[in-house]
Amino acid sequence: MQFQKIEKKQEGKYITRYDITYTTVDHKEKVYEMISRNKNLTTREELKDHAPDSVVLIMHNEAGDKILLNREFRMACGDFVFNFPAGLIDPGEEFMESAKRELKEETGLRLVRVDDVLGESFSAIGFSNEKNICVVGVAEGEFAPSSSTVEEIAAAWYTKAEIRELLKKEYFAARTQCYCYLWSRED
Numbered sequence: 001m002q003f004q005k006i007e008k009k010q011e012g013k014y015i016t017r018y019d020i021t022y023t024t025v026d027h028k029e030k031v032y033e034m035i036s037r038n039k040n041l042t043t044r045e046e047l048k049d050h051a052p053d054s055v056v057l058i059m060h061n062e063a064g065d066k067i068l069l070n071r072e073f074r075m076a077c078g079d080f081v082f083n084f085p086a087g088l089i090d091p092g093e094e095f096m097e098s099a100k101r102e103l104k105e106e107t108g109l110r111l112v113r114v115d116d117v118l119g120e121s122f123s124a125i126g127f128s129n130e131k132n133i134c135v136v137g138v139a140e141g142e143f144a145p146s147s148s149t150v151e152e153i154a155a156a157w158y159t160k161a162e163i164r165e166l167l168k169k170e171y172f173a174a175r176t177q178c179y180c181y182l183w184s185r186e187d
Contacts, residue, residue, distance in 0.1 A: 001025065003044045011039055015128075020047075035128045037088075052120050052133040055099045057085040058179060059109070059139040066157035067183060068139055069176065070106060073152040082166060082180075083173040085155065086132070099135045107155035108144025113137050121175075160184040 002023040010017045016039045020032040037053045038046065059068040074081045087102035089095055100111045118134040146153040158166065163184040167177065 004029070006041050006043070006047075008039075008041070009033075016041070033127070035130075037130055047129045050129075050131065052089060052095060052131045054086055054088045054123070054130065054132050055095050055102055056132045056134045056175070057099055057103050057111070057139075058134055058136045059085070059103070059111070060137075061157055062112075062138055062140060066159055067163065067180065068107065068109070068155060069158055069180070071154045071156070077171065079171055081171045081173055083176050084179075095133050096135070103139060105147045106151070106153050107139070107146075109139040109141040109155070111135070111137060112140050123175075160186070 004021040004023060007019045007021070008016060009019055015035045015037060017033065017035050018041055020034060021029065022032065023029055036047075038050060041047065057068070060066060061068075068085065069082050070085050071080050071082055073079070074083075085103050085106045087098065087106070089098040090101075093101075096114075103109055103111050114135055114137040116136040118136065120131050120133055122128070123130040123132055143155055160183065163180045166172075167181055167184070172180065
């Protein structure tokens with residue numbers, strides 16, 4: 001593939017849509033539609049070479065026998081979806097600050113221990129260059145409703161048996177579904 005250009009098509013409050021024009025190996029010109037958190041993409045390098053846009057929180061209880069999930073209404077699919085707590089990294093904020101803030105805002109819980117920080121990953125590689133950083137650890141405290149009036153979230157702890165049942169009948173974000181499937185199968 002030979003990159004030719006990137007062209008801004010429409011700028012929104014949170015995302016901007018671009019057309020990426022490239023030439024295929026059989027010399028055909030193609031246009032790929034994508035969205036980005038970056039409002040001013042101009043080069044191919046900027047598609048991947050940028051700081052993470054958001055944090056994802058993979059939290060367990062202290063005993064490690066429960067996992068934290070949000071059941072959240074997501075407008076893009078018009079239904080409730082199970083997902084890890086997550087959110088955007090605010091300008092000037094370090095990702096760990098964002099992790100603590102997002103966990104508190106969405107669930108009322110506190111981040112008490114970080115066990116691992118996974119390398120950067122892409123949220124929806126089929127149409128966006130949004131990057132995440134995942135924080136794996138332990139949370140505790142009392143659940144509280146989301147502090148945002150634009151989010152409809154119910155956070156709860158789930159056992160492995162409960163996760164196996166949810167995976168059969170409920171919608172999940174793909175990354176959450178994969179992790180929960182593997183976690184629920186551990187002995």
